[in-house]
Amino acid sequence: MQLTAVVVFYQTELQTAITLQSLAQSSGPTTQKLLEQTHFVLYDNSPQPHTTEQLGWLPDFEYHHDSRNLGIATAYNFGLKKAQENKSQFLWLLDQDTSLTADFIDQLWQQVTQSAVEQAIVPQIEAAGVLMSPRDIRSPFKVIPLALGQQQHALAINSAAMIQVDFLSQLGGFSQDFQLDFLDNWLFYQIDQHQGTVQVLSSVLQHELSVMNTQQIKMPRYRSIITAEWRYYHQYQKISELHYRYHLILRFSSQLLLKHDLPKAAYLLKFIFGHQPK
Secondary structure (H helix, E strand, O other), X not given: OOEEEEEEEOOOOHHHOHHHHXXXXXXXXHHHHHHHOEEEEEEEOOOOOOOOOOOOOOOOEEEEEOOOOOOOHHHHHHHHHHHHHXXXXXXEEEEOOEEOOHHHHHHHHHHHHOOOOXXXXXXXXXXXXXXXXXXXXXXXXXXXXXXXXXEOOEEOOOOOOEEEHHHHHHHOOOOOOOXXXXXXXXXXXXXXXXXXXXXXXXXXXXXXXXXXXXXXXXXXXXXXXXXXXXXXXXXXXOOOHHHHHHHHHHHHHHHHHHOOOHHHHHHHHHXXXXXXXX
16 A cells, blocks of 8 residues: 655745654654655745755655646645556645644554545644634534544545545546635535545644734735635535625624725725626
């Protein structure tokens, strides 16, 4: 059995990335077994390439530099192609700033070696002290946690998730409609639409989510988030226009009255009054 992992980087030295550092520090026989069975694809979206000289502890990896910075869908599809070539059962989705733990590695390995039939295996993810993932996909804009074990109707973030390669192949890979934002919503919506299941592990990982603090997000990225959100809720998990605009009004009020961020509030106002992005 062999796994394929794709780790996406942007403007960071590979050896200093939280994900690789925490993986290297998760010593133990289980971690060693996982490393020996995993081909790592290090996909670097940075303008300039980085060195891999200090990554000798990874038994099997390849480095791919792509200065186009097309987001994560392109990187994930590159990793999927490698997983198909390797005849891997699962594709492990990783980014540069998820703190992995030995407990998580143990649980992940146990599930994978049991010939898991779930479309996805995910940890619980905490950001800034708040449990953000996984949650019930049927409740848009709300974080309703799921119980542990095999679950349906799950929405999880991509970070640290194991996705079944056969299922991804059936989908034709990751959607180019969501190069960065809302790609995880699209993926787990597809799992839900195919009556698939998600194994929720008890391990809780720490992850840095930029969307937790919109004041630190620059306008180009903020426009990308709102546009992707509109596309997702109008073309995939369709919700009523009233529900969607009510959510926008709440967010608009927060940006205007609490954060005093006029450019973001103005951009939201366009969508409240019916703007439809291309």
